[in-house]
Every structure is written in C-alpha cells, then in structure tokens.
Amino acid sequence: MGANFGAGFPSWSGGRLEAGSGFVSNAFDLYAPNHDRAGASFGAQVGYDWQIGRWVYGVETDFNFLGVRHSANGLFPAPASYSPLGVTGYGLTTDESGNYFATFRGRLGFAVDRSLFYVTGGVAAGGWRGASSLTFSNPAPGSLFYAPLSQSSRMKYAVGAGFEYALYDQWSARLEYLYLNQQLQTQVFDNGLSVQFGARQRSEAHLLRFGLNYRLAAEDGAGARSDKDQSDDKKSDEASNGKDAERYSVHGQTTGVVQGYPKFPALYSGPKSFTPKGQARFGSTTNLFAGVRLWDGAGVYINPEISEGYGLSNSAGAAAYVNSSVAKVGRAAPYMRFQRYFLRQIIGLNGGAKESDPDTGSFNETLESTQNQLAGKVDRDRLILTVGKFAVGDVFDDNVYAHDPTTGFLNFAFNTMGAFDYAADAWGYTYGAALEWKQDWWTARAGLFQLSDVPNSEKIEPVLGRQFMGVAEFEARYDLFEQPGVVKFLVYGDNGYLNKVDEVVDFAFLTGNFPPDITNNALRKRRVKLGGGVNVQQQIAPNLGFFLRASMADGRYETVDYTDVDRQLSFGLVASGKLWGRSKDEIGAAMAFSGLSGPRVRYFALGGASVYIGDGALSYSGEKALEAYYKYNLAEGIDLTLDYQFFGNPAHNAARGPVNVFGLRAHAQF
Incomplete structure (x- = not known):
C-alpha cells in the first residue's frame, strides 16, 4: 500500500x-x-x-x-x-x-x-x-x-x-x-x-x-512475496504472538454466467417482460477484496468491482429474478466501481478468552471464509461494528446454505428474503452502520442504512438520515437431534418518500392517463414501509443441510430498492460432494412461492410496471420458482456449475409461461 x-x-x-x-x-x-x-x-x-x-x-x-x-x-x-x-x-x-x-x-x-x-x-x-x-x-x-x-x-x-x-x-x-x-x-x-x-x-x-x-510483510527482491517468506513469517508470528493474526488480506473472485431460455407461450408482453421468443445473455463480475488491520480488532476494507454484460431481458421479467450474480445495471463494455469501503471494529467482551471464528457465510466455500475478513483469534462474546459502504446482506439475512450467487443458488428467492425490501443503490450497496452483539447461543443485530434518492435509483440518498432504513435481527443457535441449527427473526422499516399504490391508481383514473405510473414523483410523500421474516438453516446430517425463508412486507407501498414481492416462502436442500467422494462439489435444489398484495395486483392489471415486472396486463396468480444446480470443482479455486430454473406464472402472471431457464456459471477465486 x-x-x-x-x-x-x-x-x-x-x-x-x-x-x-x-x-x-x-x-x-x-x-x-x-x-x-x-x-x-x-x-x-x-x-x-x-x-x-x-x-x-x-x-x-x-x-x-x-x-x-x-x-x-x-x-x-x-x-x-x-x-x-x-x-x-x-x-x-x-x-x-x-x-x-x-x-x-x-x-x-x-x-x-x-x-x-x-x-x-x-x-x-x-x-x-x-x-x-x-x-x-x-x-x-x-x-x-x-x-x-x-x-x-x-x-x-x-x-x-x-x-x-x-x-x-x-x-x-x-x-x-x-x-x-x-x-x-x-x-x-x-x-x-x-x-x-x-x-x-x-x-x-x-x-x-x-x-x-x-510492504505489509518482509519482501523478496523488488517486493513480491515468495512462498518461503510467507511460511517463515507465519512461523515467526505464531512463535511470538501465540496466534495467527493477519495484518492484511487480499482475495479475489471472478464469475461469469451465461443463461438462456427457449420460446414459451405468452398471451401478451409488456415493458418488463421476458421476451417470449427466447433469449440468451452473458454477464460477469470480478472483485478484489483487500483488507488491512489498523489496530487491535479493527480493519479497513475496500472492494473494487468490474462488471460486464446483461441479465436476461435486461434484468427484468420475474419478481424472483433468475440471476443475482450479475449487476442489474448492464453494459456491453466492462466498467468499474468501488462497491464496498468500510471499517469494522471487533470489541471483545469476555476478557481475552479466544477461539477460532471464521464466520463462514457460504457452505463449504473458502472464499466466503476469507473475503473482507482478517483471520485471527477473537473473543467468543463480542461486539462487531461495521461502518461505511457495504451491502445490507453482508450482515443481515445470512444463511450458510443459500446466500452467495457466485457459488450457490442464482435466483433472488434463495439468497435473500423476497419481501426484505432493503436499502441499496441499483448495484445492491449503500452507506450505513451495523452493530452485532454475539453471545454464547444468540446474536442480536441492528443497523441504519441510507435508501436510494428515489426508489430503485442508481444514486444513494445524499443527505444523512433524510431517507433511511432501520433493521433489526435476532439469531438463536441450537441443536436438534444432535444436529446444529440456526433461526433468525428480522424486522425492518423503510422511511422515505414513497408512493402509495392505491393513490397512483386513483390518479390514473382521475386524469385518464393509463397505464398508472408508480414513478410519479408528484404523489410521493414521507411514509414508512414495514416488513419482516424468518430465516432457518438446519443441518440434517453431516454434509447435508436444509434452509427456509419466509417473509412479508406492507404491500400498500411501492417497491423501494429490492424486488416486486409482498410475501414469499422459499426452502431447499444443499449437499456437499463429500457424500459421494468429491469433497469440493456441491448440489442444491429449492422452491419458492411468491405473491402480491391487492393494491399491487390492481396496479399491474392496469398495465403498470415496477422494478422487475410489468407485463402490460395481469392475470394474477402467485409466482412459483424452482432451481437446481450442480457445482463441479475443476481445480483448486475453480468451479463450473450447471443450473436449471423453472418458472410458473412468471411476474405473478398466469397468462405467460411456464419458462425454463438454463445456465452455466464459471467461477474462480484466490
């Protein structure tokens, strides 16, 4: 540095x-x-x-x-x-x-x-x-x-x-x-x-x-680290400190996804529909995860990201969208953004009793145990403060079996609660602060985050506290039939200038301007949109796990920053390749059922469009999604994944579909 x-x-x-x-x-x-x-x-x-x-x-x-x-x-x-x-x-x-x-x-x-x-x-x-x-x-x-x-x-x-x-x-x-x-x-x-x-x-x-x-470590020649230097430094640190505390970390990943679907039946299409003629698209993201220890318990992190390509139908067509590993803001040429830069402070609470805690975020993935984290011993009971620009999902609604689209499920429904309308810009990041209190069998979390300046915008609200989201989560850890499990309860509130869906519909009838437009700024007022959900992860047997998410939000208001879902239930199974002799392979299968509130059904039936859906009309029936994947490990840090998704009633519309989406994901990390 x-x-x-x-x-x-x-x-x-x-x-x-x-x-x-x-x-x-x-x-x-x-x-x-x-x-x-x-x-x-x-x-x-x-x-x-x-x-x-x-x-x-x-x-x-x-x-x-x-x-x-x-x-x-x-x-x-x-x-x-x-x-x-x-x-x-x-x-x-x-x-x-x-x-x-x-x-x-x-x-x-x-x-x-x-x-x-x-x-x-x-x-x-x-x-x-x-x-x-x-x-x-x-x-x-x-x-x-x-x-x-x-x-x-x-x-x-x-x-x-x-x-x-x-x-x-x-x-x-x-x-x-x-x-x-x-x-x-x-x-x-x-x-x-x-x-x-x-x-x-x-x-x-x-x-x-x-x-x-x-250089944050002893140099070899002009500054590069040799294997011998790294080994000697590690032994020296362990001998002098009695623990392996990283002074810095540098990791990276690149993920490319190609997806496509054949023709499917559709009575009509709108501005936010899957085109019924069939389509294929490619998109990729490349990230660098760099962190430096500032003082005891504190680290600063920065994540530049390069994005390229497009999602299917330019990231529209289904509420449980098919690909959360590719940026919603698609471009033909690669472009770069600093998506994360934040400070994290860990404060020990039990007088120095240490234990290893990699804080893993994705089942059997080395990347998740190292990115944006400095290795070392920490107190079992501790406070963790994170301040800066990062994703709400970096702290909240995590699940060891379904949370990372670069290595696991691709569909929105299986990586985040569908009705968790969390604060974010169009790329999924925002400014905020989160505090976690970890104890023996439970963890409490709370956070405040800036909303986008207008719903679904590329810009974050520039005035601190003018438009924000408050979120709280309680996590309990337990054993069920000698198998570990976790249950999390989450509540949130979006406080900002939002449209009430019924008022937008009434305005369309009053003026005769159809379809109704949820982006009408003249109707937006300060309102609070509430929601919440439950998140379960349960090991069934070693190398086999189950997950479930159920969520609901106040459907009287427009989508703020996430997707067009007012209630959702998703669940699935994930198995490690250790069960069949390929320890780094993985297989997963899941289902999701999503729905809309009455005001939003009326809005879409009149031809309205929102963030991810808008077919020009609506024959309402809840959206159903199924996803299955097999991840095949080619070499250390390199995986190839075959993915299949099935949609019944895409965009909550019985007049369109079903849609069969086939995907291939290549992923590499160091």
Missing part, C-alpha cells in the same frame, strides 16, 4: 456543441474553447504481488485526484447563422467535472536485484463531465437548455509501465507512466421543446507520477 503524486497532461478533448433535432444545418453548431489543461495528480494505492523466479505479477487498485478537467463557463459569440434569430451570443454554465480516476489493474514485471521493471493495465473509472446549462442572448421561450452528467458506453482503461526500487526491506519507490482513457463523454442539451444540442468531449490524459509503497 502507498501514495503517489505527479502530473497529468490532457489530450485535446474538443469543445463543439452539435446542432441536433430542431435545426436544419450544422451551421448552427456552437463552439466553446477547451479549458482542459495540465494539472496535479495524487492518490493512494493498494495491491498484492506474487513472484516466480525473477517474474513478478500482481493486482493493484488506486484512487486519485486528477486536476485536468475544467469547465467551459462564460459568454461566447454566436455564429452568424443565428443573426436572423436576434441571437448574438450564448452562455455556458457547467458544474464541476469528475476530476478523479480510479483503476483496477494487473501488473507484470521482471526483477533485477532490488529493481523491478513492469507493465500494467486494467479498467478505469471517473472522468465524467458536469451537468451544464446553455442560454442564448435572446430571452425567447426555449432559449434555455439543460444537459445532465455526461455518459459513456465504452470501456474506460489505463495502461502503462514503470520502474520500482526497493529502498529498504519494506519500503520501495516507483516512477510510473500511465495513459488514461476515460472515453468519449456525451451530453444532450434539451430545452423541452424538441430542440437539442449534442456535446461530445474526450477524457484522455497522460500521467507521470512518483510513488512510495510500504
């Missing part, structure tokens, strides 16, 4: 506003000067290296300020073509641009004594252009144009090379060049009267920067 500083030099980005709809000629194009210029760059990085002989390879992620993007604010003369309109000039007002960049890169180098020469490349983020206003000197109606934040559909990336030198055992310095391409940024200026301008600006820069790194 370390810090860097240097300078960035932008490539020419362009400053042209192209006349679009409403204009007859490009003679009406506008030109504004390009204000991008060289500027400072500084930031921080964290990574992990391996070494084989003289070759060093690794991964690295960083976050940096880059002061090269500058807004084109001011007054400018208009082209002569505007003179007949009485327009002599125009003004531009632009908000701050995204003067930062983040990367998730691989690194390959060759070590010579204490020196390392390397190349690097990977996915980048940032570089957007700020929202802008365009005003003409003639104050006639339609002379004010507005453009939101810029968008880019292409992959942002960074490539470069560098030289690193080991100054001392754990300190090294580097000189690095990066070419940063944050792609063509597009904005559309619109005056609300079908007249538009289009602006396209490149966000590219060359960077030269110096860096200083601190």
Whole structure:
C-alpha cells in the first residue's frame, strides 16, 4: 500500500456543441474553447504481488485526484447563422467535472536485484463531465437548455509501465507512466421543446507520477512475496504472538454466467417482460477484496468491482429474478466501481478468552471464509461494528446454505428474503452502520442504512438520515437431534418518500392517463414501509443441510430498492460432494412461492410496471420458482456449475409461461 503524486497532461478533448433535432444545418453548431489543461495528480494505492523466479505479477487498485478537467463557463459569440434569430451570443454554465480516476489493474514485471521493471493495465473509472446549462442572448421561450452528467458506453482503461526500487526491506519507490482513457463523454442539451444540442468531449490524459509503497510483510527482491517468506513469517508470528493474526488480506473472485431460455407461450408482453421468443445473455463480475488491520480488532476494507454484460431481458421479467450474480445495471463494455469501503471494529467482551471464528457465510466455500475478513483469534462474546459502504446482506439475512450467487443458488428467492425490501443503490450497496452483539447461543443485530434518492435509483440518498432504513435481527443457535441449527427473526422499516399504490391508481383514473405510473414523483410523500421474516438453516446430517425463508412486507407501498414481492416462502436442500467422494462439489435444489398484495395486483392489471415486472396486463396468480444446480470443482479455486430454473406464472402472471431457464456459471477465486 502507498501514495503517489505527479502530473497529468490532457489530450485535446474538443469543445463543439452539435446542432441536433430542431435545426436544419450544422451551421448552427456552437463552439466553446477547451479549458482542459495540465494539472496535479495524487492518490493512494493498494495491491498484492506474487513472484516466480525473477517474474513478478500482481493486482493493484488506486484512487486519485486528477486536476485536468475544467469547465467551459462564460459568454461566447454566436455564429452568424443565428443573426436572423436576434441571437448574438450564448452562455455556458457547467458544474464541476469528475476530476478523479480510479483503476483496477494487473501488473507484470521482471526483477533485477532490488529493481523491478513492469507493465500494467486494467479498467478505469471517473472522468465524467458536469451537468451544464446553455442560454442564448435572446430571452425567447426555449432559449434555455439543460444537459445532465455526461455518459459513456465504452470501456474506460489505463495502461502503462514503470520502474520500482526497493529502498529498504519494506519500503520501495516507483516512477510510473500511465495513459488514461476515460472515453468519449456525451451530453444532450434539451430545452423541452424538441430542440437539442449534442456535446461530445474526450477524457484522455497522460500521467507521470512518483510513488512510495510500504510492504505489509518482509519482501523478496523488488517486493513480491515468495512462498518461503510467507511460511517463515507465519512461523515467526505464531512463535511470538501465540496466534495467527493477519495484518492484511487480499482475495479475489471472478464469475461469469451465461443463461438462456427457449420460446414459451405468452398471451401478451409488456415493458418488463421476458421476451417470449427466447433469449440468451452473458454477464460477469470480478472483485478484489483487500483488507488491512489498523489496530487491535479493527480493519479497513475496500472492494473494487468490474462488471460486464446483461441479465436476461435486461434484468427484468420475474419478481424472483433468475440471476443475482450479475449487476442489474448492464453494459456491453466492462466498467468499474468501488462497491464496498468500510471499517469494522471487533470489541471483545469476555476478557481475552479466544477461539477460532471464521464466520463462514457460504457452505463449504473458502472464499466466503476469507473475503473482507482478517483471520485471527477473537473473543467468543463480542461486539462487531461495521461502518461505511457495504451491502445490507453482508450482515443481515445470512444463511450458510443459500446466500452467495457466485457459488450457490442464482435466483433472488434463495439468497435473500423476497419481501426484505432493503436499502441499496441499483448495484445492491449503500452507506450505513451495523452493530452485532454475539453471545454464547444468540446474536442480536441492528443497523441504519441510507435508501436510494428515489426508489430503485442508481444514486444513494445524499443527505444523512433524510431517507433511511432501520433493521433489526435476532439469531438463536441450537441443536436438534444432535444436529446444529440456526433461526433468525428480522424486522425492518423503510422511511422515505414513497408512493402509495392505491393513490397512483386513483390518479390514473382521475386524469385518464393509463397505464398508472408508480414513478410519479408528484404523489410521493414521507411514509414508512414495514416488513419482516424468518430465516432457518438446519443441518440434517453431516454434509447435508436444509434452509427456509419466509417473509412479508406492507404491500400498500411501492417497491423501494429490492424486488416486486409482498410475501414469499422459499426452502431447499444443499449437499456437499463429500457424500459421494468429491469433497469440493456441491448440489442444491429449492422452491419458492411468491405473491402480491391487492393494491399491487390492481396496479399491474392496469398495465403498470415496477422494478422487475410489468407485463402490460395481469392475470394474477402467485409466482412459483424452482432451481437446481450442480457445482463441479475443476481445480483448486475453480468451479463450473450447471443450473436449471423453472418458472410458473412468471411476474405473478398466469397468462405467460411456464419458462425454463438454463445456465452455466464459471467461477474462480484466490
């Protein structure tokens, strides 16, 4: 881990506003000067290296300020073509641009004594252009144009090379060049009267920067860890401390899923339906899980993620959606986001009595026992405080047999309570705090989390406490016929500006505007949506387990941030391959039954659409889902899974289906 500083030099980005709809000629194009210029760059990085002989390879992620993007604010003369309109000039007002960049890169180098020469490349983020206003000197109606934040559909990336030198055992310095391409940024200026301008600006820069790194373990050569170093360090730690407490951890995973279904019968389709003609889609996610121990019991964690591809029907078509391992926000090109960054503090309560507690989150999966967790001994009775950006499901509604779609069930219904309308952005993460109190046979949990700024938004509510979710969970551990089991009781409340479904339907009848629109902001008021459920995990015999979730929510209100379910029952079995001599294989099968409240049935019957469903009409019957999978271990850390899902009444609609979904998942981890 370390810090860097240097300078960035932008490539020419362009400053042209192209006349679009409403204009007859490009003679009406506008030109504004390009204000991008060289500027400072500084930031921080964290990574992990391996070494084989003289070759060093690794991964690295960083976050940096880059002061090269500058807004084109001011007054400018208009082209002569505007003179007949009485327009002599125009003004531009632009908000701050995204003067930062983040990367998730691989690194390959060759070590010579204490020196390392390397190349690097990977996915980048940032570089957007700020929202802008365009005003003409003639104050006639339609002379004010507005453009939101810029968008880019292409992959942002960074490539470069560098030289690193080991100054001392754990300190090294580097000189690095990066070419940063944050792609063509597009904005559309619109005056609300079908007249538009289009602006396209490149966000590219060359960077030269110096860096200083601190290695969290003894180094070999230019800084990579050899197997012997790691073994010696572990023995030294155990001898001196009497325990194996990790100072840092770096883990990763990549999951790719291809799913498809053949044609199926459907009397009609809507904006959020599975297309009845059949379809196949691929999507993937790649994550780095990095953690560092700050002091006794405390660790800080960061998780960059690269996503690519789409879910079936662009992540719509069923309330118990078919794939929770692929981001709902689909894009053809890979894109990167920092999905988690949080602090976790463990406070012991029983005077130092220690026990091993890997806090495993998924049946027989090494990844779940290590990601976002520093190994070590902890008090049996303890408090755990987690603060930052993370997923509500990281703490609540866990189940050892069904919770991780990268290794187990793919369907929503089997990884989370269907009626648990938890706070999240469109990717499933939010800002919040959670406190856990673990005792001998029970655990109590409570948390507060920010809702999205409007339901099902990509943005989290920016004002702390303005819109939030409160959640509490009580867990009891027991033995039943000498087999361990866990039962959890969960309650939650979403406190925010929500639509009441009946009011949306009444408004449609009053105005004659159909179908009713649940996204109508004018009808939203501060309301509290309540819900809860029970979660059971029970070992039947060694290597064979049963799970069950039952949940219900107040169906008078719209879906806030999860899916379109007001009540659900799901249950299933999971068996380890140890039963048939393949210890790392796994097989699972489960069923789920979901339903809607009366107000929501009326809303969808009138053609309304929501987060995941909307067929244009509704012949209501509760949605039924079945899933079965077999996970085959190819090698250490590499699995291939065959998956099958059956849907009866998809989207709670008896007029469509059944649908048979076939899937293949490839998963690798370290």
